[in-house]
Each structure stands twice: as C-alpha cells, then as structure tokens.
Amino acid sequence: MSPTAPIFHFNQERSMLVEQTIERVCSHTRDSLHALNDAAYWETRRLEPSKKKRSQAELAEWRSLSRSLSRMSEPERRERLRALVATYVNDIAGNFDPRVYSLTTRILPALVTGLLAPGSLPKKLRHPLELLELEALADKVIVEGDTERLKGLAKQGTLVFVPTHSSNMDSLVFGFALELSGLPPATYGAGKNLFTNPVLSFFMQNLGAYKVDRRLRFELYKDCLKSYSCVLLERGYHSLFFPGGTRARSGAVESKLKLGLAGTGIESYVRSLKSGTERKVFFVPATINYLITLEAETLIADYLSEAGKARYIIEDDESSRLSRVIAFARKIFTMRGAVVVRFGTPLDPFGNAVDSDGHSLDARGRTVETSSFVRNVAGEVSVDADRDAQYTRELAQRLVVAYKKNTVVMATNLVAASCFEALRQQAPGADLFTLLRLRDHKLSRDDLARRVLERRDALRLLEKNGEVVLAAQLRETSGGDIVAQAMSAFAGYHTAPVIEAQGDGIVLRDPKLLLYYQNRLIPHGLAFDPDARPRKLEKTGRAVA
Amino acid sequence: MTPTSIGVLGGGPWGLALARAASRGPSVTWLHSRRQQDADVPGVRLTRDLAELANCRLLLVAVPSNLARSVARELGDHLDGSHIVVHGIRGLSGPELSTVSQIFREETPVRRLGALGGPVQADELAAGRPSAMVVASEFAEVIAAVCDALQSDRLQLESSRDLRGLEWASALVGCLSIGIGFAQARGDVSPGLLAALISRAVDEAATIVTAAGADENTFYGLGGYGDLLASMALTDRPEVVLGRALATGAKLEDARKQARLRVEAIDLVPRILAFAKAHEVRRPIFDAIGAILDGSSEPSVIVRALFRG
Known part of the structure; x- marks a missing residue:
C-alpha cells in the first residue's frame, strides 16, 4: 500500500506527540500531591519484595519522594510531576521505521518463524530461497470481511481495530492480515514483557508498537497511556486494541471486555469536534481464529488453576520458548487456512453501525448525525466522562455480539x-x-x-x-x-x-x-460451558407459613 | 422554542400531569396530544406536530403501552442522538418481555433513555400535592435533566442507575396490584394475612427482577415496594378494581369494564409466569394471580394457595 497513513511520518512527529501527551497529562492532573502520593504508594508496594539492585535503588527514590512530598511547594511538585510524566510517556512512545516496515511486510512469513527465534533469523536471511518458500504464508492466513469498505473508511477517519485475543502471535498475525488486505498499518500497545526478546522488541518498536507496562498500577501511569493513545487517534493514527485486556485463558471468545484504552475513541472524537475539524473514529471488531493456538497448553492450565487473574502477565509460556515457537511456525506453514482473520461491521464509538460513507446508523438504519451523541441538553458538544463511560459499555456489548457472529x-x-x-x-x-x-x-x-x-x-x-x-x-x-x-x-x-x-x-x-x-x-450453545452456574435464584432460609 | 424546553408526548392523565409538573419549572413546556384537549393546560403549549415537539431535547413520553412501539417509530424520524427520552409507561412488550426503553432503543436513534416510576399518582402530580417519584437511567445526564425539569419542593425525585430494574419493577407492581385488590375484597383475608402476602409477593418479584438481569434492590425501593404500597390505599387503581371485581365472582370481561382503563397486567401475567418458569424462579403468588385471571380455580382455593405460599 502507499505510505500515506500517518504512521509513516511517525518519527518526524514523535517529539510533538510526546510533548502534547505530557502537556495534557500535566494539565489533567488537578491534585499533584495526590497523584504523586498514589504513584509512590503503588510503586513502593511493587518494588518492596524485589531483591534486584535496580529495584532497590528505585524504591529508595520513591521513599524519599514520599517523605519530602508534603514539604514541597506546589511548583516543586509540579516539576516532579512533569519529570515523571515525561519519563513514562517517553517510555510508552514507540518508533515506526518505514524501512523496517517495508522489509517486514516482504519477509513477514519468515519473520513469524524468526521473530521469536533470534538464532534462526540471520540464517534464514542468508538463504533467501527459503524465504521465498515461506512466502506461501499468504494462503495460510485467510482474511475475511468487507475490507473494501474499511479501506474507504480509513481515508475518512481513524480506524480502531478491536480483535479477539488468544495468543501472543495475534498482533503479528493481525498486522500481516492488514497488509494482506491492503489496509494501513495500525499502532498498538504491547505488554512491556514482550519487549524483552531482542528480536521481537526490535520489530515491535519499529512497527509502531508502544509499550504498556502492566506492572504500573497507579492512575498517573494509566493517564499517560490513555492520553498518548488519545493523541495518536486524534492525529489519525489507526490503532489496534485488544479489548479482552489479556489473552483469553479458556479459549472462548471474550464475553467481558475491558475498554480502558478503547474508551479514548470518544474523547479523541469530541476533541476533534471542539477543535473545529471533525475526525471520525471507526471501531472495527475482528476475530482471530487459529486451527491450533501457540500457547493453548499454558492458557488452559492457567484457566483451570483459576489463577487467571493472579498471573495476568505470564512470563514463561510457549511464546518465550524457542522450540515451541518454531514447532508452531512449522505447523502453521503446513496447514492451509491455519489462521482466519475476520473483520466485522464497523461501528462508531457509540456502538452504532456505520455505512460506507462513515455515517452513523440507528437500529432502523436511519442516518444519524454522529456528533449529536455528544451534544448536551443545550445542544453543545461536551466532554462528559460519565456519559462516555456508558457509551463505551454499550460499545462493549456490541463488540461481544460481533465476536460471536464473526467467530x-x-x-x-x-x-x-x-x-x-x-x-x-x-x-x-x-x-x-x-x-x-x-x-x-x-x-x-x-x-x-x-x-x-x-x-x-x-x-x-x-x-x-x-x-x-x-x-x-x-x-x-x-x-x-x-x-x-x-x-x-x-x-x-x-x-x-x-x-x-x-x-x-x-x-x-x-x-x-x-x-x-x-x-x-x-x-x-454448542459446547459444554464450565462456567455456567446452576441457576439458583431461590432465596433460602425463608420460613414457609 | 429554546433547546432546553421540555416536550411531553401523550394527552392522557399521565401526560397532562407530567406537563403540568414540568410547566411549574423555568423551562417552556410543550404537549403533543392526538386528543382534542378540552381546555388549555395553563403554562403548556400544545402541538400536534412531532417535528415541532422534537425541537425540545428532553422528551417525556406517557402513551399507552400498546402504542409505545408505533409512537417510538414515528417519533424516531424526528430525533437524533442529542435527544433525551424518558418514559412513564408501565409494561413489558412481547414474548421476549422488551422494556419500553429497549423499544425506544430499537425504534429511534436516541441512546440517552430513562424511565419514571414510583408511587406518585397522576392527580397528585397534576395538582402539585407532595409526592415521590423515581427516575432511572444509565446516564447521570438523563437523571439530572429530569430532576431539573420536575423536581420541586412538592415532588421528591429519587434516582437510580438501574433502568431495567425500574421498568421491570413497575410492570410487576401492575400484576401484583391485581392480587391486592383481590385479597382486599375477600372476607377471608385478614389484614395480617394481607401484609404477609404483600411481603412474600415483594420477595418473589425481587427474585424475578434479578432473573431479568437487574438489581433486586430496585424492587425493594420506591419503584417496587413503594409503588405497591400505594396500591393498598388506591381503591380506584385499575388493577386493584379489576382484582376486586374478580374476587367477587365477576367474569374477566366484566371486571375489565369495571376497571375502565386498559390493564396491561392481564396480558403480562402469563408471560411473566412463562419467564419465571424458564428461569426456575419459585412463584406461588404469581401463579395465584394467573389463576385469578384465567378463572381456573375457585377464589377460596386461590386464597388457600396464597396462604400456603
């Protein structure tokens, strides 16, 4: 595809995007004392049990900040806040290298093998013939759905892809599906733990992934993340979110979604309206369907041990074991239609279907002015966190239905x-x-x-x-x-x-x-549901006359 | 017409009462009615044009439940996503028991929906006598708009985020009120037994509300229990009149005539029973009300069944 998508100019824009995000987070934060205290509390809690030298040094710093906070003047606190925010936002913001992108899309099939296996890639690169063979991946990954319509929408607004999530291969497979169907690449937030693999990290960084550090639990960090994602959307960067939040442990498609980041869709839309140039946001539900799943064994074991929540970040699954990844890749390459990526009907940020011209449609198919959903009683475009949270919940319900239909x-x-x-x-x-x-x-x-x-x-x-x-x-x-x-x-x-x-x-x-x-x-309804609770609505203990 | 003006749809007693209540506030109030109004409602402007009514961003809908879908569809042609629609319609539609807000969601572009409920009566509201009402919506903005429009020192508004719960509660209260009328008219139901029946009925209804995916506490509040208590004193509530007539041996058709206004609950009770059965909810009181309506048991047998719970 022609490199017109904004991500191809990411490097020129990076510092501006970072600066804008820092500015926004700092001005958002009304109570600097609370924000810093909250960060110090969570970070101290996280770092305390660690024996690592680096963690200990960090811990000491947080403790000293925590002690001195109450004595600081407001400008001093603001300064600390800004420094902290700048560190986080710079850490979050990724890179996009058009050269790496173009190389990757040509050799992506090989990459899928080599990506997580640093040892095998240079060897493959020395043997271009092997690469050619592997280009047959095109018939292994099948793309379904109305991609022509999505291409049209990509020109009119920002696309937010929201696929199901079952494997660490998802972002790569999905990226490849976008390329296959001639859709622009999408930026996405990837768990920081995935950046520890040098090869994966190199490609993820250069393909526009930004880093999400799931260990950081405090509001200030979440605010940095959301604001960065919002700034990207406003600037027209097509994005990829996994609304399931984490890989589905059970193997089922998601029925409950976390829409923290996807919620920024409405905010970026409202901001564009307020600035006078409407830029629409289109959510594109999608399913990623594997004949076999790379991490199936670990995921189901985790699900069964009911530790799904505790082990939110699995560090030691199949995707970190080279031999497993290679075995998986080999397998994929021998099976036709091993992966099917299917795009569903695009939606506006309020969960309404949209037509090919990007117009919102109501349930009866009437065209509705999209901006009307964010107008208050007085008819003004407004930011209303409570209202938007409800819209986002309704969007989530629509996505769950779309996942089911497009499985x-x-x-x-x-x-x-x-x-x-x-x-x-x-x-x-x-x-x-x-x-x-x-x-x-x-x-x-x-x-x-x-x-x-x-x-x-x-x-x-x-x-x-x-x-x-x-x-x-x-x-x-x-x-x-x-x-x-x-x-x-x-x-x-x-x-x-x-x-x-x-x-x-x-x-x-x-x-x-x-x-x-x-x-x-x-x-x-065509499989045994281990989570189905026996219906027990009857109240107990009531005396019967 | 200012954008913050309030539009009321429906010229029956409820619609008129809501228009009167709204007209006491600072906003301009419009009333859309298909009926020829006998007299002007003071402070309320009349229209017969839905497009004109749609200039108001807050719309209060009080049409009979059997007209909800057709009215919504027609109104939907004039609305967009900026409108707020709040209804005061008791009822659940079709075998799938759609709430009225679901119908508005299906038939209009409006997303900011809400419902009114609770013990307030149309005549109290119209006359401005002190009373209490519940407004429920998933959007705080909707609750705020309704409070601004209707709240006064004579009308206390309680708010709830459980829209579905309030809609189900209102509908179930309609069904249970038939039972109250029935029990009150029976010589063999003592006040103590009546109180026990009502308490059990509330418990049963709360369980049904939970099965419908809403919060059981909503039924224990003003929109359920509160509304039902009003039925004890409201001897002219159509459901109560109907129950009373059936207790004294009237046939359903005659009882309907005595009630004068349409009683939605007659058609609703069998559907609620089917729902409760499918969800394995114990429902002796609703079973008894079903028997009252279809005349399948002698009144004295029903009383005994109620007594056993």
Whole structure:
C-alpha cells in the first residue's frame, strides 16, 4: 500500500506527540500531591519484595519522594510531576521505521518463524530461497470481511481495530492480515514483557508498537497511556486494541471486555469536534481464529488453576520458548487456512453501525448525525466522562455480539466439542475436574464422525442466521474428513497427542486441550460451558407459613 | 422554542400531569396530544406536530403501552442522538418481555433513555400535592435533566442507575396490584394475612427482577415496594378494581369494564409466569394471580394457595 497513513511520518512527529501527551497529562492532573502520593504508594508496594539492585535503588527514590512530598511547594511538585510524566510517556512512545516496515511486510512469513527465534533469523536471511518458500504464508492466513469498505473508511477517519485475543502471535498475525488486505498499518500497545526478546522488541518498536507496562498500577501511569493513545487517534493514527485486556485463558471468545484504552475513541472524537475539524473514529471488531493456538497448553492450565487473574502477565509460556515457537511456525506453514482473520461491521464509538460513507446508523438504519451523541441538553458538544463511560459499555456489548457472529469455527473446535460431549455422556453429571481426569476414553470413528456432522449441521443453521461462520474446509465434507483435519492439526505440535487413532477408534488423550478448543463454541450453545452456574435464584432460609 | 424546553408526548392523565409538573419549572413546556384537549393546560403549549415537539431535547413520553412501539417509530424520524427520552409507561412488550426503553432503543436513534416510576399518582402530580417519584437511567445526564425539569419542593425525585430494574419493577407492581385488590375484597383475608402476602409477593418479584438481569434492590425501593404500597390505599387503581371485581365472582370481561382503563397486567401475567418458569424462579403468588385471571380455580382455593405460599 502507499505510505500515506500517518504512521509513516511517525518519527518526524514523535517529539510533538510526546510533548502534547505530557502537556495534557500535566494539565489533567488537578491534585499533584495526590497523584504523586498514589504513584509512590503503588510503586513502593511493587518494588518492596524485589531483591534486584535496580529495584532497590528505585524504591529508595520513591521513599524519599514520599517523605519530602508534603514539604514541597506546589511548583516543586509540579516539576516532579512533569519529570515523571515525561519519563513514562517517553517510555510508552514507540518508533515506526518505514524501512523496517517495508522489509517486514516482504519477509513477514519468515519473520513469524524468526521473530521469536533470534538464532534462526540471520540464517534464514542468508538463504533467501527459503524465504521465498515461506512466502506461501499468504494462503495460510485467510482474511475475511468487507475490507473494501474499511479501506474507504480509513481515508475518512481513524480506524480502531478491536480483535479477539488468544495468543501472543495475534498482533503479528493481525498486522500481516492488514497488509494482506491492503489496509494501513495500525499502532498498538504491547505488554512491556514482550519487549524483552531482542528480536521481537526490535520489530515491535519499529512497527509502531508502544509499550504498556502492566506492572504500573497507579492512575498517573494509566493517564499517560490513555492520553498518548488519545493523541495518536486524534492525529489519525489507526490503532489496534485488544479489548479482552489479556489473552483469553479458556479459549472462548471474550464475553467481558475491558475498554480502558478503547474508551479514548470518544474523547479523541469530541476533541476533534471542539477543535473545529471533525475526525471520525471507526471501531472495527475482528476475530482471530487459529486451527491450533501457540500457547493453548499454558492458557488452559492457567484457566483451570483459576489463577487467571493472579498471573495476568505470564512470563514463561510457549511464546518465550524457542522450540515451541518454531514447532508452531512449522505447523502453521503446513496447514492451509491455519489462521482466519475476520473483520466485522464497523461501528462508531457509540456502538452504532456505520455505512460506507462513515455515517452513523440507528437500529432502523436511519442516518444519524454522529456528533449529536455528544451534544448536551443545550445542544453543545461536551466532554462528559460519565456519559462516555456508558457509551463505551454499550460499545462493549456490541463488540461481544460481533465476536460471536464473526467467530470462524475451525475443525479443531468442532471435533473437540464433539469429543467433549462424548466424554460427558461417558460420565453423566460429573463435574469438570472429574471429566478432565477421564483419560484415554475411546470412541468409534463412526460415532465421532456422526457427532461431528450433527454439530456441523447445527452450526450451519446458525450460520444461515448470521450467528457464526464455518471455516471453508468444513462446509462440504464428511465427518471423517473433519476429524482427520483436526487430527493432523493437533499432531506434531502439542507436546502430547490430543486425540489419537487406535484401530477402528479414536482415543481422547488430553481432555484439557479438548476443553480449550471446544470452549470457542460456548457462546453459540454448542459446547459444554464450565462456567455456567446452576441457576439458583431461590432465596433460602425463608420460613414457609 | 429554546433547546432546553421540555416536550411531553401523550394527552392522557399521565401526560397532562407530567406537563403540568414540568410547566411549574423555568423551562417552556410543550404537549403533543392526538386528543382534542378540552381546555388549555395553563403554562403548556400544545402541538400536534412531532417535528415541532422534537425541537425540545428532553422528551417525556406517557402513551399507552400498546402504542409505545408505533409512537417510538414515528417519533424516531424526528430525533437524533442529542435527544433525551424518558418514559412513564408501565409494561413489558412481547414474548421476549422488551422494556419500553429497549423499544425506544430499537425504534429511534436516541441512546440517552430513562424511565419514571414510583408511587406518585397522576392527580397528585397534576395538582402539585407532595409526592415521590423515581427516575432511572444509565446516564447521570438523563437523571439530572429530569430532576431539573420536575423536581420541586412538592415532588421528591429519587434516582437510580438501574433502568431495567425500574421498568421491570413497575410492570410487576401492575400484576401484583391485581392480587391486592383481590385479597382486599375477600372476607377471608385478614389484614395480617394481607401484609404477609404483600411481603412474600415483594420477595418473589425481587427474585424475578434479578432473573431479568437487574438489581433486586430496585424492587425493594420506591419503584417496587413503594409503588405497591400505594396500591393498598388506591381503591380506584385499575388493577386493584379489576382484582376486586374478580374476587367477587365477576367474569374477566366484566371486571375489565369495571376497571375502565386498559390493564396491561392481564396480558403480562402469563408471560411473566412463562419467564419465571424458564428461569426456575419459585412463584406461588404469581401463579395465584394467573389463576385469578384465567378463572381456573375457585377464589377460596386461590386464597388457600396464597396462604400456603
């Protein structure tokens, strides 16, 4: 694509963007004493348990700040605040190198292999023929959805891509999907932990990623992050957010979203209106669907240990293990349609659908003036945090619906759901953990094929109503073939076999991974839902007359 | 017409009362009514043109519940995202039990929606006698606009962010009021038993409200319990009249006539029962009200069933 998107001029603009963000955060912060105290409190709490020298030095600094805060004059505090904000914003702001971008898009297939494997990349670069071979990734990643409409909207406003999140490969795969479909690149916030890998870090930095340090919990830092993201949107930088906040542990598409950063969509829109040049913001829901997921084993284990929240940042999963990444990449390259990225209908920041001209539409399809949603009773464009938070919640509801509708069902999901159903029938009424201990249950190929077909037909009905999408390979084929597709996808990547052929039957080896892959169908009511609580609305303890 | 003027839609007793209440404040109040008004409402300007009414940014809607969707659709052609629509309509529509605010969400571009509820009666409101009302919205801005428009030293407004809860509470109170009329008219229901029935009914309704995805506390507040208590004293509330008539052996058609105004709850009770059943909510009181309406049991049998809870 032609480099007209603002991100191609990022480096010229970087200092201006950073300066504007610092300015905004400092003027936002009304109570400097509170902001600094809050930061000192959270940072002290975070750093105290650490034995590292650097952390200890930082801790000492925070403690001394904390002690001297009350004695400081307001201008002194403001100065400290500004210095702190400047440090954070500079840390957050990334780079974008058009040369790296152009190189990357040409060699991205190789990059996906090499990216997380610093050792193998130089070798690959020395053997361009191998690279050429790998360019076949184009038919491994399939892009669906109305990309022509999105291209049109990209010229009229700022696109905010909000895909589902299940793997650390997501931002790379999504970036590649944008390139494949001729859409402009998008900037995105990536966890700082991902920047520790030198190669990944190099590319992420140069592709316009900015750093999000999830360890920093205080308001001032969050404000820096939000303001930076808002400034980028106002300047027309197409952006990518994962509204799930973190990779979905269970394997299901997200049903609850955190829209902290996406909430800046309304703010940037209102600011553009106030400055007299309306710049619309379009949210583009999307699903990223993998035949197999790089981190499936760690994610489902984490989900099952109910430590999902505690281990918000997983440092030691498959994406940090070289051999796993290489195995995953190899696998992906041998499978057609291994990843499907599907774009949904674009929405305005208030959750209304938009047409190809960027006009907001109400539920009956009437065109509505977009700015009317941010006008107060007096008819003036206004910033209203409470109102915008509610709009953002409503947007989140719309995204959840879009995720469900645009979920692309893969052979692995379909087969896993069918296997899990058989497992449950084997042990009626058993709880989840009992089911997971049922190893090596065997069922006949015919039985499994029949179950798969039944489910496929149920999905077809849903697909007719626009409630889900079937992967192309599942449409006109036999149950046995779908089982074979899933088996060949599982084989050779996961450390232990998920299901295995044995004589005329199929043995279910790993119920945990089956659970992971079947969970994708929970929203459609076609998979066992481990989180479904038995309905118990009856009040207890009431005396009956 | 200033942008902050208030528009009221609906020329029935509720609409007129809301227009009167709004006209006591500083804003200009407009009333849209299809009926020929007998007399001018002091301080209120009349219009028959929805486009003209849409010049007001705050709209209070008080039309019969069975007209809510068609009115919303027609009104929707004149509105945009800057309008605030607050309704005072008791009812849940269709088998899916859509709230009136959901209907407005489906039929208009308006997003800032709210509802009115609570024990206040149309005549009290119109006459300016002291009373209390609830306004609920997910938007603080909507609550503020309604308070500015209606709050006075004679009308106390409580606010709630649980819009869905208030809409469900209002509808359920309509159903339960039939039971109150019924029980009051029966010679074999003592005041003590009546009090017990009401307390249990509130509990049951709160559980249904929870199953509908709203906050049970909303039913324990002014929009549920408060509204229901008013039914005890309001002998001319249509639902109460209907219940009383049924208790004395009248057929449903006759009871309807005695109630004079349309009683939404007659059609609603079976749908609530289906909903409660699907959500596995225990519902002896609602079952009894269902039996009162369809005449499937003798009144004395129903009283015994109520007594057993």
